Amino acid sequence: MSDFEGRVAVITGGAGGMGSEVAARLAAEGARAYAVDLRADDADGVSGVACDITDPGAVRAAGERILQDAGRVDFLVNAAGIVSTTRPVETIGDDEWSRMLGVNLDGAFYWTRAVMPTMKEQGFGKIVNVSSRAGRTLGNFAGAHYAASKAAILGLTRQVALEAAPHGVYVNAIAPGLVRTPMLSGSVADERVEEFRLATPLRKVGTPSDIADLVLFLLSSKSDFITGATVDINGGDLIL
Template sequence: MERKLQGKSAVITGAGQGMGKEIAKLFAQHGAKIVLNDLNEDRLKETAAEIKATGGEAIWVKADISRRENVISLIDKARSAYAAVDVLVNNAGVLRSTPFLTIEEQEWDLVMDANVRSVYLCTQAVLPMMMENKRGKIVNISSSAGKSVSTLGGAHYTTSKAAVLGMTRHVAKEMAPYNINVNAVCPGLIDTEMVRSTCGPEQIAYYESSFPIQRLGTAREVADLVLFLASDDSSYITGASIDINGGDLMI
C-alpha cells in the first residue's frame, strides 16, 4: 500500500470517536505520526491503543480547544513530540437540535465555541510553523448544513458550519503563497455515535430512503476524502468545500 503521509505529523481534534477516530486510524496506516485530541480521556486512550496495535505512532492530549491556552499547550506538545505539524484536521464539534426561538445564549455560545472558535484557534496556532516550513495541509470538517440547512441540528449548528466554510476560503487565500492548502469537507448524514444518539431507527430509515444513495455514509468514507485532501494528491486544491452526502444536497 502506498503510504501517502509517510513521515508527516498530524493533529486531529475530536479523535476519540466517529469520524475523527477513523481519520486518525487511516492517517496512521498511511505513515503519519498522530496527535489525538478530545475531551474524553478514555476514548483518546482507546484510539491511541488501536493505532499502536497496528504499528502506528500516536500521542494523545485531552484539552478543551475552545480555549486559547489549551490550544497552545496542544500544539506545543505536538511540536515537542514530532518537531512540526504538517497536517491539521479540525474535526471536533458538537450538535444541538434546539428550535431557534428557544436557544439560550449559553447553548449558542457552546456550539459556536466548539464548532468555530476551536477551528480559528487551532488554525492560528499551527500556521506559523507551516509558514516557516513552506508547507502544510489543513482540513476543516464542516457539514452539508453549512451550504443549506441542518438535517438534525438547530440554527446555531447551521450557522457554525457556514462560518467554517467562510473561514476556510479566507485562510486558504491568505496562505496559498506559503504552499499551505486549506480545504473543507461537508459530510451529510454519516453513521456515527453522534447521529445514532440523536436519531432513532425509524428516523434513520426515513432519511436513508430519501437519499439518492439510500444509506448513511460511513466514517471511513469521510476519512478517505480527508486523506486525499491531506496528501500531496490534492496539491492544486485549496479553498474548496467538498460534499460527501450520498446526493442529499446537489449544488
C-alpha cells in the same frame, strides 16, 4: 513512498466518530498522528492529547507540546464537533449557543492559528475543516446554532486558504451529510435516519470510513491543485 510516511498530523475530535477513523488511517499510512480530544486516549500508532479546544490557552499549550515532541505539524484535521436536535431558534439559550460555536468554530480557529506559523515556516501544510451539509444549505436534524457554526467554518476555510496559499499551505473543507457515528445515534432516532436514507439518491448513510477516504485524499499530493474548496459528501442528498 506514502504521502503520509513521516508526516505529523493533528486531528481534533480524534477520540471518536469521524476523527478517530481519520487518525487511525493516517497512522496506518505511516504518519505520526495526534488525536486531540477532551480525554487523551492512545491507540495503535495514535497519541492522545487532552485538550479543551474551546479554550485558547489550552490549545496553545497543546500545540506547543506537540511541536516539542514532533518538531513539526504537516496536517491539521478539524473534525471536532457537537450537534443538537432541531428546535425553534427562540428556545436556544445563551450557554448552548456559545458552546456550539465554541466547539464547532472557535476550536478550528484556535488550532489553525496554533499550527499556521510552523506550516508557513516549513513551506508546507494541509488543513481540512469538517463542515456539514447544514453549513451549505439547511440542517435536517440540527438547530440554527449548528447551521451557523458550520456555515462559518466555510468562511474561515476560504479566507485562510487565500492567506496561506503563497506559503505552500492548503486549506479545504468537507461538508458531510448524515454519517453513522455515536453522535448521530445519540441525537437522531433510528426511524428518522432510515427515512432519510430512503430519501437520499444513493440510498445510503455515510460511514466514518467514507469521510476518512475523502480527508486523506485532500491531505495527499493528489489534491495539490485544490485549496479553498468545499467538497460535498452526502450520497447525493445535496447536489449543487
